[in-house]
Amino acid sequence: MEKPTKEKLARIAKDMAQVPFHGDIDGTASNLAPIVRLFPTWDLKEADGLWCAAFVYYCCTAAGFGIPYRPAECKTCHLAGCLGWEEYAIGDQRIEYHKGAEGYAPEAGDIVLYDRVFENKEHDHIGIVLEKRRRTILAAEGNVNNISGIIERPIDDHIRAYIRIPDGYRYRDE
Structure with a gap:
C-alpha cells in the first residue's frame, strides 16, 4: 500500500473537488453519500449545507491517512466539524498546527x-491547500454554496490556522 503523503492528499482533494460533490441543489439530489457514510451518526439530510469538514476527512481517508472520524482529541464534535479538526490538530503533537496566516508558508x-x-x-469553513500563490492560496473545498470546488482565497485574517498531517501518519499504530 502506498504511504499517505500530503502531496497525495492534494492530488485526491483536487480530483474530489472537481467531481463535484454537492448537497441538494437546483432539484438535483445530493451525491454526498460516500462522504456522509464515514460518519455513522449522520445522514444526508443533516449533512446538507454543512459538509466542508466532512469533505476534508473524506479526502484524508482516501489518501490513506488512518484517522478515526472522532479521535479522542475531539472534545466537542467529530471531524465533520471544523472545530473538531482544530481540537484534533492541537491535541496530537505529531501534527503541525500553525495559528493564523502570518509566518507560515502553506x-x-x-x-x-x-x-x-x-x-x-469562528471555525466556519475548511479546505485543503493545493497551491500557495503570492498573496492567495488555491484550495479544494467542500460545501461552497453546497457544492465542492477549487477556490482561490486571499491569505488574510480569515485564515484561522493551517494543519499539516505528517507523511505516513496513522492515528494509532496498528
Whole structure:
C-alpha cells in the first residue's frame, strides 16, 4: 500500500473537488453519500449545507491517512466539524498546527481552517491547500454554496490556522 503523503492528499482533494460533490441543489439530489457514510451518526439530510469538514476527512481517508472520524482529541464534535479538526490538530503533537496566516508558508496538502468566510463566526469553513500563490492560496473545498470546488482565497485574517498531517501518519499504530 502506498504511504499517505500530503502531496497525495492534494492530488485526491483536487480530483474530489472537481467531481463535484454537492448537497441538494437546483432539484438535483445530493451525491454526498460516500462522504456522509464515514460518519455513522449522520445522514444526508443533516449533512446538507454543512459538509466542508466532512469533505476534508473524506479526502484524508482516501489518501490513506488512518484517522478515526472522532479521535479522542475531539472534545466537542467529530471531524465533520471544523472545530473538531482544530481540537484534533492541537491535541496530537505529531501534527503541525500553525495559528493564523502570518509566518507560515502553506504547502500542497496542508489543511486550512477559516473564520468568518460565510458567517460571522469562528471555525466556519475548511479546505485543503493545493497551491500557495503570492498573496492567495488555491484550495479544494467542500460545501461552497453546497457544492465542492477549487477556490482561490486571499491569505488574510480569515485564515484561522493551517494543519499539516505528517507523511505516513496513522492515528494509532496498528
